[in-house]
Amino acid sequence: MNDVALTARQVRYTNRAFWRNPQAAFFTFAFPLMFLVIFTALLGGGTVIRNGLEFNQSTYYVASMSAFAIITACYTNLAISVTFQRDAGILKRTRGTPLPGYDYLTARVTHAIGIAVLLVVICSAFGAAFYNASIPSGVSLFRTIVVVLVGAGSFAALGLALTGAIPNADAAPPVVNATILPLLFISGVFIPIGDQAPKWVDVVGNIFPVRHLVDAFLGAYYGKPFFDFSWTDVGVVALWGVVGLVVAARTFSWEPRR
């Protein structure tokens, strides 16, 4: 079998195992939707002002929860489950077979991206059904697809890079959450960052990829006049993805770190 066929086959096995792990599947899918419902219920009536333009918060959350879904599926989930597999010796076993390591990891990443796409579709459908959010079409659709794929790929690379810094499976959830939760808060995922937000939140948020992913989503999803799409946001996310890939290539471990 060639690499593509081997990878595709591995994606199918990864997918089968994923759906048989009820907790993981539940939280991956439940969190973004649950937050979408909760935040919209609590704050959905308000508006947020970005770049001088006024947003309805319920439409805002459809986009920001799509960004959150990508991060959950590709960064949080991938980093934790790959660390678990490393700790359990599954990666080491795989390493002893003829399956090339990059085929195995490509399969894991492809599966995570697939889950992210499914989540974004669900968030959009949910938003359209309950919150009057528009479903993107035409150039908006194209931009949204690019943002989803670049975002999912980049956060998957960052997730793999992070595993190199996680000592063992027990440490995986706290380490992953410690790296991502503060960024989720200062990047407008849970709380929209309006023009009146403190300057440092703006500055710090702009260094990291989460804020740019949210903005890219808002821009791709709604476009002018609500939110201007900027390829710079996509570029920053992609750049972080490349950094993640380089770090992962150097620090990724196939064996338990005991």
Next chain:
Amino acid sequence: MSDRVVEVQDLRKSYGDLEAVRGISFHVDRGEVFAMLGPNGAGKTTTTEILEGYRTRSAGDVTVLGHDPAKRERSLKERVGIVLQSTGIDPFLTVTETIEMYAGYYPSRRPTDEVIEVVGLAEKRDTRVNKLSGGQQRRLDVAIALAGDPELLFLDEPTTGFDPNARRNAWEVVKNLISIGKTVFLTTHFMDEAQYLADRVVVIAGGLIVAEGPPASIAGREQMRTRIRFRLPNGTPDPDPRVRRLPDDTYELQVEANETTKTVHDLTGWALDHGFELEAFEITLPTLEDVYLQLTGAEVGT
């Protein structure tokens, strides 16, 4: 095709200042079960993982099926099956799915049903891995290693942590491997395991090979002395000038192995002639464990 499946010359491995393997040489021939026997920390796993390609060596020459395992070539991995000392399996796939998944990585495969049969998991074929017992998972480890129909199988302490029954079952699995023509490289710290399974044994201690040979004659085992023990009623004269009286009133006699039959004949004849009963009569041949303790005991602390 060469009959040397594994060839190791003066292998060394250091971790910092610690030299875990200090210059060992051995070879494994096609179709044999080769056991590396030694206590924990002797260098067994280090050696095995160098042969498997997981570790690089510090010095020496290593050839596995004509390849240098350090290069981690796919063409070598396609011909080797590995059962690691501790390793996990995806908990959510079934036995059959797991074996098929791994089999798919190899150009040649054994039929899944046959593999399941060899390791004795036929009744569990549709059970998910997380519902298997520890022993069953270990058998699945072997099944996965067999799935690609390898020429050479590495079994690193395959029965550590097993209860006696599970060990017996595991041994039957290994015997089955032999019957289907596999070459097996086994590490263990159980004497009886090496005794039962191996054609040839090396004993490793402190990173050095201290003995090598078939289990029956390793380190001059067949020349070691046979121990004969018995009890006699009080006040009986000594039957043989060589006997020693032990503190628990047992008599012990140690003789060369090739004198065993004659000595036993003399003793029982003497007892019959004098009308005594040799109580708790016991003949103990030297065990592999005796040899092993003698060899590794001498090494400890050096």
